[in-house]
Amino acid sequence: MNVAEKTLEPDDELQTFFKPDDEVLNIFNASYNDQNGFVLLSKKKFLFVSEKGFLQRIYNLDLEVPYDRVDEIRCIGNKLTLLVEEKRHIFKSSYASSIKQDIENVKELEIMSVQ
16 A cells, blocks of 8 residues: 655645546545545545645545455445554545445446456
C-alpha cells in the first residue's frame, strides 16, 4: 500500500495521480480517520483524498490501494470496510453500498480481462 504525501490544490487535475492507462471512474463524498474528503475509484485503484480549509481548500492524498491488494470489502449501513493486507480501513459515506458495488464491478472486470 502506498501512502502519498502530495498536496492537491483545488485547480489541480485529479488525473495527475493516475497513469495514462488509468482514469477516474467515480468520486464519492466520504470520511476516513475523522477526515472529510472523497473516495476516488479508478480502473486500477482506490484512493481517499482528504479536504481541509474553508476559504482556501487543501487536498491531501491519504490512501492509495490497488484493487489487487483489497482482500475483502464489507458494507454495513454507511460504513465501508476495506481489508488490505490484514489492515482494516473504515470509511463513512452515505454512498457506502455504491462504493462497494463499484469496487466489486471493477475487480470482476479485472479478473475477466486476465482470463
